[in-house]
Amino acid sequence: MPELPEVETVAAALRSHLPGRQLTEVTIRCEKLRRPIPVKALQNLVNEAIVGVRRRAKYLLVDISDGQTLVIHLGMTGTLRLTDKGETAERHDHLDLQLDNGKCLRFRDPRKFGLVMVVKPNAQGEIEELGKLAPEPLSEEFSADYFYRLSRQRTTPVKNFIMDQRRVVGVGNIYASESLFRTRIRPTTTVGRLGQERCRQLVKTIKEVLSEAIATGGTTISDFRQVDGSEGAFARELQVYGRAGEPCIRCGQPIEKIVIGGRSTFYCPQCQKR
DNA sequence: CGGTGGACCTGCTGGC
């Protein structure tokens, strides 16, 4: 579900609701996510205030008044909702953070691939626990030069490369197929063999696709929801993802579905060249 | 180090 645009959509909404609020109570119903939820560290946040909301790659960062940061990753099926106090929790509502205005930040994640941790950022505000992440795709640091340099000698398919969070952050399975379709690059193409011009096009397109998706509130396939429960509208804009067998919007050839790196991949065999 | 394939977990869908 949540690639960068979905996380940014959530972050933007939380940014207008959370800063200034105090945490009054923490309820944990299930600790077993990708890593166990740090129960004690979360309990220690009670009575602290939220001072800001940030996003890094697909991670949501909630900065706390004690200098720590609550890190949330939504995995495949995670959602964050702002509910009213007293709204009954459902089956996969693993974590509630009660706020001093009667609202509740509720984390739900049926598949439990999500992640919740409490960390101390370094002096630059960076979260070292997140490991070596590529620069933000919408920053200038993520440039044609950067992409070209990093991809030389790499034999992996371009689709794998742009989904590798050490090289490019924020692009997941949907936006990878979409970006490659728009640039007419076949997903199986060896990334190291892309010339400078196609690298430039791809970088530019990744930025465009992510920006457009943010502007429309992300993509809802089934699970993703904005914090008020509404769906993201970018699903209507998808040109290849989930369209196997349908005619290509450019040339009419049926869209093909293949598996690369264990993930479904959609492309037009006619207009996407090696 | 680079690349690949499976594991993690639950729910839904489609085919028989």
Add this chain to the structure above:
DNA sequence: TGCCAGCAGGTCCACC
């Protein structure tokens, strides 16, 4: 109607 295989937006780890 009922069952079961297959599939799902993401990491992470073991293996070559």
